[in-house]
Amino acid sequence: MINPAKLEEIAKQISGNMPQGLKNIAESFETKTKQVLQNKLSEMDFVSREEFDIQSKVLIRTREKLLELEAKVAELEAKLQTPQQ
Template identity: 65%
Template sequence: MLDPKKLEEIAKQITDAVPPEVKNLAEGAEAKVKQVLQSQLSRLDFVSREEFDIQNQVLIRTREKLQALEARISELEKPNS
């Protein structure tokens, strides 16, 4: 099995061997891609995870109340014995 430190050393050597112009180009391209993605995603109608979780909890409580009401109606509809 390869030593993780050796792998890190090899990766650093490869990174160091890449010309600075190529690194700058890659960083610039990455920044542009992120910018475009953020712009396009902001146009979509998404909700945050936090809002989704809140609405999910509201739905759970609503279901619980509905089940309780259905059980109460069933009890009230039973004929008196």
């Protein structure tokens, strides 16, 4: 779900761009930044790409089945409306 390597990269970029005088607290800042990012991202309701793709395929199959059923219902209704001989 949440890529720890990406969070690590973001935290390092933030701490790497700090002025030279603040480098002594960069490690603490990096750790805190990662913690805050992880906490905020975990509060969000994300799904993985794999889950999204699976659900998209299920939705496509469901729509196809719905179209088939609608066509069958229309065919049956048409048969019921035509007079029997």
